[in-house]
Amino acid sequence: MSAPGNSSPVLDKACQEALAALVGSDAVLIDAADRAAYETPARYAGGTAAAVVRPATTAEVSAVVGYCVRNGLPFLPQGANTGLAGGSTPDAGGGQIVLSLDRLTAPLEIDVDDRTATVGAGVRLSALNAALEPHGLFLPIDLGADPSLGGMAATNTGGARFLRYGDMRRHVLGLEVVLADAAGTVLTLSHGLRKDNAALALRQLFVGGCGAFGVITKVTVEVHHRPRQSAAALLIPRDADAVLPLLLAFEAQAGASLSAFEGMSKAAMTRAIDHVPSLSNPFAGGVVPDYAVLVELTRTWAPREGEASLDEVLQQIAGEVLERDDSPLTDALFGPAEKMWALRHGLSEGLRASGPVVGFDLSFRRRDLARFRREAVLMLEADFPDYALCDFGHVADGGVHFNLVGPTDPERRAMLREAVLGLAVDGFSASFSGEHGLGRAFQDAYDRFIPRLVQDYSAAVAAVFGAGSAAVRLGPALKS
Numbered sequence: 001m002s003a004p005g006n007s008s009p010v011l012d013k014a015c016q017e018a019l020a021a022l023v024g025s026d027a028v029l030i031d032a033a034d035r036a037a038y039e040t041p042a043r044y045a046g047g048t049a050a051a052v053v054r055p056a057t058t059a060e061v062s063a064v065v066g067y068c069v070r071n072g073l074p075f076l077p078q079g080a081n082t083g084l085a086g087g088s089t090p091d092a093g094g095g096q097i098v099l100s101l102d103r104l105t106a107p108l109e110i111d112v113d114d115r116t117a118t119v120g121a122g123v124r125l126s127a128l129n130a131a132l133e134p135h136g137l138f139l140p141i142d143l144g145a146d147p148s149l150g151g152m153a154a155t156n157t158g159g160a161r162f163l164r165y166g167d168m169r170r171h172v173l174g175l176e177v178v179l180a181d182a183a184g185t186v187l188t189l190s191h192g193l194r195k196d197n198a199a200l201a202l203r204q205l206f207v208g209g210c211g212a213f214g215v216i217t218k219v220t221v222e223v224h225h226r227p228r229q230s231a232a233a234l235l236i237p238r239d240a241d242a243v244l245p246l247l248l249a250f251e252a253q254a255g256a257s258l259s260a261f262e263g264m265s266k267a268a269m270t271r272a273i274d275h276v277p278s279l280s281n282p283f284a285g286g287v288v289p290d291y292a293v294l295v296e297l298t299r300t301w302a303p304r305e306g307e308a309s310l311d312e313v314l315q316q317i318a319g320e321v322l323e324r325d326d327s328p329l330t331d332a333l334f335g336p337a338e339k340m341w342a343l344r345h346g347l348s349e350g351l352r353a354s355g356p357v358v359g360f361d362l363s364f365r366r367r368d369l370a371r372f373r374r375e376a377v378l379m380l381e382a383d384f385p386d387y388a389l390c391d392f393g394h395v396a397d398g399g400v401h402f403n404l405v406g407p408t409d410p411e412r413r414a415m416l417r418e419a420v421l422g423l424a425v426d427g428f429s430a431s432f433s434g435e436h437g438l439g440r441a442f443q444d445a446y447d448r449f450i451p452r453l454v455q456d457y458s459a460a461v462a463a464v465f466g467a468g469s470a471a472v473r474l475g476p477a478l479k480s
């Protein structure tokens with residue numbers, strides 16, 4: 001890490017020194033090499049930061065935010081920088097300060113009786129789960145990245161077990177935030193109560209707000225008992241139309257033990273198997289089907305004498321569905337859950353390794369998923385044959401990562417985006433951001449698809465909290 005030197009694109013020496021006085025000179029990164037990791041997102045092009053400032057306490061966050069606001073210095077919060085909406089990294093202009101929360105790793109407190117955890121915004125999901133494990137607890141939001149709790153609250157992370165446990169919104173019981181005003185006001189929103197109707201639940205504005213309303217510095221979440229039994233299978237549906245009936249059958253038969261139902265297209269699975277060295281092909285004879293669903297059942301109790309094991313339950317349900325007339329299921333593969341999850345979690349990496357990806361994080365009413373896919377495939381074959389559809393997703397929630405691999409030509413990509421989003425949002429009233437939140441990458445879609453009145457009210461709410469003006473705007477522009 002560098003001591004402040006004057007190699008920042010725009011930040012003058014006096015500002016650098018003032019920030020260093022607030023957080024220590026080691027926590028203000030000015031040199032390009034030190035900034036690089038904070039400027040490079042998980043997806044989309046990176047940018048250039050005026051500086052990266054890394055406060056270690058809420059008081060330091062408040063001091064930095066207040067200083068930036070008073071001096072008209074634009075800044076954006078960053079957690080673990082795993083976001084997929086282009087919201088955590090600066091633009092190309094070199095004028096934004098990255099406010100990294102990665103040193104906010106305290107507290108990490110677990111209340112076993114209350115089944116809650118209170119953590120600094122910079123605590124990683126893996127660190128929280130490691131601390132919860134000895135108590136038999138976990139935060140069941142499961143994804144192929146290791147985000148910070150502050151970032152998870154800011155983006156309202158969904159993940160592969162949404163079906164059973166829901167998203168961050170359902171888990172956040174309290175937040176501490178720093179507002180983007182001249183004082184860097186610290187606001188405590190709720191104290192970890194499960195029930196509290198005594199005031200407006202303002203914290204919910206900050207959950208999924210992508211930093212547009214303030215900087216999250218502390219999070220209290222509800223946590224759950226870890227599963228002590230699990231069983232998984234790869235289901236091969238008859239065709240795309242059969243996925244929903246298959247889901248309905250499993251929901252009816254497995255009830256609350258159904259914890260994941262993840263759809264994977266042949267193209268996505270093949271790319272993962274071909275490009276992720278640690279993966280092996282789980283399918284008989286190595287023949288990857290057109291579509292597969294990873295289904296998982298879990299229980300929080302240890303196997304009981306006389307009770308059918310989850311493997312047996314899963315096999316029985318699959319058998320019953322297979323025997324139906326006009327069954328939506330053609331085959332089911334049983335085996336170690338880890339192997340199946342490795343395939344599911346390897347899909348993003350496989351796609352990236354196989355070529356440039358145009359990613360979409362769409363959300364539909366569940367009954368529309370198959371019809372959208374059919375129409376989209378026809379449209380892609382006719383107008384974009386040079387792009388390969390490699391879709392997968394949390395289909396039980398109506399979510400699909402409708403990812404395409406193909407040419408990088410910016411004009412062609414823009415046309416593709418326009419065509420896919422037009423079909424999804426105009427044609428099916430889908431969401432263009434099911435779970436990844438808002439960021440630069442979706443600003444054009446926000447401006448186009450979100451009704452004007454909603455934009456106006458959202459911008460007005462941000463203004464109430466001090467954020468939203470061009471000078472201090474934290475997150476996405478809520479009004480075009």
Ligand SMILES: Cc1cc2nc3c(=O)[nH]c(=O)nc-3n(C[C@H](O)[C@H](O)[C@H](O)COP(=O)(O)OP(=O)(O)OC[C@H]3O[C@@H](n4cnc5c(N)ncnc54)[C@H](O)[C@@H]3O)c2cc1C
Pocket residue numbers: 042076077078079080081082083084087088101121142143144145146147148149150151152153154155156157158159160210211212214215216217348435436437438439475
């Ligand atoms: C391989 C891979 C798989 C993924 N799978 C999923 C998935 O299944 N489901 C899903 O929902 N997401 C998924 N994601 C996206 C990503 O991991 C989540 O959006 C995550 O919650 C972002 O957290 P973060 O700490 O990395 O935030 P960042 O990327 O650092 O920031 C994301 C946004 O939140 C804001 N922000 C961050 N911290 C704060 C804070 N403390 N206060 C205010 N604003 C803040 C940033 O300004 C930015 O707008 C995946 C990402 C990858 C790379």
